[in-house]
Amino acid sequence: MRVTVIGAGIVGAACAYACAQRGLHVTVVDRGGLVAGTTGSGEGNILVSDKEPGPELDLALRSNTLWREWEADLDRHIDGGIQLERKGxxxxxxxxxxxxxxxxxxxxxxxxxxxxxxxxxxxxxxxxxxxxxQDMQVQPARAAAAMLAGARELGATLRLRTEVRDLPADADAVINATGAWAAQFGIALPVxxxxxxxxxxxxxxxxxxxxxxxxxxxxxxxxxxxxxxxxxxxxxxxxxxxxxxxxxxxxxxxxxxxxxxxxxxxxxxxxxxxxxxxxxxxxxxxxxxxxxADHLPIIGPDPATDRLWHAHGHEGAGIGLAPATGDLIADLLTGATPALDPAPFSPARFVVANGVGA
Ligand SMILES: Cc1cc2nc3c(=O)[nH]c(=O)nc-3n(C[C@H](O)[C@H](O)[C@H](O)COP(=O)(O)OP(=O)(O)OC[C@H]3O[C@@H](n4cnc5c(N)ncnc54)[C@H](O)[C@@H]3O)c2cc1C
CATH class of the missing domain: 3.30.9.10 (D-Amino Acid Oxidase, subunit A, domain 2)
Known part of the structure; x- marks a missing residue:
């Protein structure tokens, strides 16, 4: 399966890394350089302490586990490592x-x-x-760069300074990981x-x-x-x-x-x-x-646009939640059973909420 990830921030990088680990053919495209978007401004907290019980906490706990699992491989990909600190x-x-x-x-x-x-x-x-x-901290730019390097080692291609205007025709799946700019692709999502x-x-x-x-x-x-x-x-x-x-x-x-x-x-x-x-x-x-708008990330297939997937809307928690987001997207794309229930994150919830369909 050929997957194009639009956006090389931490979320796009995590999607690329997780998809490449499952053997998918990944291309990452960003209109800027490395961490040209919000990831370059993130403090790097990986928090469970600020999440109320529910889907976001489940995603945070899953991410907390994945950060620890991914750490050794990611450290290999960048001099000085990703600086994951288990500080509390x-x-x-x-x-x-x-x-x-x-x-x-x-x-x-x-x-x-x-x-x-x-x-x-x-x-x-x-x-x-x-x-x-359980609260930890990471250096976001280093972590994103290491995930992209990890994906490239597994065969992914990275194209920087390339703006995407339409969904690439040669991809079987396109992941919209454009963060605060995500409303430009697919159904009108409140981001x-x-x-x-x-x-x-x-x-x-x-x-x-x-x-x-x-x-x-x-x-x-x-x-x-x-x-x-x-x-x-x-x-x-x-x-x-x-x-x-x-x-x-x-x-x-x-x-x-x-x-x-x-x-x-x-x-x-x-x-x-x-x-x-x-x-x-x-x-x-x-x-x-x-x-x-509802404080939950938006992760899953676009309800109306064929081949389009969303992975964005993490607000102030995108660094922490990136690994679990990438992992969830990769599981959904490959038909594997995800580690957590994807329904609360589905983009379709906004369509239902607006009474437009689905
Ligand atoms: C001050 C501040 C502090 C924060 N602190 C934390 C924290 O401690 N912990 C935490 O977990 N989160 C924190 N966050 C939030 C976190 O930074 C974001 O949730 C996260 O960086 C979002 O990552 P992203 O990959 O979704 O988006 P981005 O990093 O913005 O990446 C999106 C990418 O898409 C690209 N793009 C957009 N449109 C196109 C297009 N048409 N074609 C090609 N490329 C395109 C952009 O160039 C950009 O590189 C903080 C945020 C801020 C502002």
């Missing part, structure tokens, strides 16, 4: 109400003392938190960009050991509000800089820097880790998360 995630709160809410999560509840054993430099008013051992800014500090020694975020991040992730939402997410990187996120707003593909968003990020980070107030910010960047 820590959600913190200042209020007893927040502690009660965290008690409802699957995390390990940590009190005021234990939270400081995990992160000694946290602000004095942090009351406690919930720790999630649109949700902008996010990140601040990057000067390189520091390891002062922050885990991914640390405030409890309101969970609300922001689940919300579909179009306005600016900010919650504090802080983490170190193997290279030294600390990454500070995360804002969310639906303003189309507007790339104008937002002072308000950057100021809120800096203030939130300093409130969580006071030492950050004296650290220099080296740069900021933004990206466009592929937002899907």
């Amino acid at each position: 995630g820590l959600i913190v709160t200042r209020t007893s109400r927040g502690m009660r809410a965290l008690a409802e999560t699957a995390g390990e509840l940590v009190d005021e003392r234990a939270v400081r054993d995990l992160e000694p430099l946290l602000a004095a008013d942090i009351l406690g938190g919930a720790f999630f051992r 649109e960009p949700r902008r996010g800014f990140i601040l990057v500090t000067e390189p520091l020694p390891v002062l922050i050991r885990h991914k640390v975020y405030s409890a309101e991040y969970l609300e922001n992730v689940a919300s579909g509000d179009a306005g600016l939402q900010t919650s504090t997410v802080v983490e170190g990187t193997p290279g030294g800089p600390v990454l500070i996120g995360a804002t969310r707003e639906r303003v189309g593909f507007d790339s104008t820097p937002s002072r308000e968003a950057l100021r809120k990020l800096a203030a939130g980070a300093a409130a969580l880790f006071p030492f950050l107030a004296d650290v220099r910010i080296m740069r900021s960047y933004h990206g466009f998360r592929p937002y899907s």
Whole structure:
């Protein structure tokens, strides 16, 4: 079977890698260079802690397993490896109400003392938190490049700086992995960009050991509000800089820097880790998360267009969810029994919801 993957971001790369592993003849096409889209802006968190029980958590758990399984092979394909760190995630709160809410999560509840054993430099008013051992971090650009290299080793072809306008006639299946730009192919799916800014500090020694975020991040992730939402997410990187996120707003593909968003990020980070107030910010960047209207990725065959498949709409979780997405697409294409139920991710759910058919 000849498969063309449109988009060489992390999701397209994972689809290509998983399909090539099953012996399919894969071509990956991207209008830009490597990680020209949102993948180049992702922080690289591989989270289970921010997912509610249901299909997205199932996909996250499957992905968590696949990241560990794929790691050794992917490390082989890029100097310095994909930098998969099993660091764990820590959600913190200042209020007893927040502690009660965290008690409802699957995390390990940590009190005021234990939270400081995990992160000694946290602000004095942090009351406690919930720790999630399974949360990991990866370097997204490295991971995508390694998946593409892995696919190429298995015979795949990569064509960069080539825009796709129509479905390639020579492919038996075409996978739309164009992220925030996915609405251009197939039925009208409710995918649109949700902008996010990140601040990057000067390189520091390891002062922050885990991914640390405030409890309101969970609300922001689940919300579909179009306005600016900010919650504090802080983490170190193997290279030294600390990454500070995360804002969310639906303003189309507007790339104008937002002072308000950057100021809120800096203030939130300093409130969580006071030492950050004296650290220099080296740069900021933004990206466009592929937002899907019901917060679930869109994975599966197009209900109306022959040969077309979709793999997008992962919003702020596409790095983490990429392996399970590629694996699911490859299983569906080859008629294998998937590791999880594909129905909740089917593009057809929007057709049914709109009463247009199916
Ligand atoms: C600030 C920020 C922080 C984030 N942090 C995290 C995180 O910590 N963890 C996490 O899991 N996720 C995170 N995300 C989300 C994650 O980055 C995305 O979900 C993921 O990168 C989407 O990958 P993708 O492959 O679907 O899309 P993309 O990486 O955007 O790839 C799509 C590709 O399609 C190409 N393309 C588009 N149209 C065409 C065409 N017509 N022809 C050819 N090529 C085309 C583009 O050039 C692009 O390369 C973050 C996002 C942002 C913005």
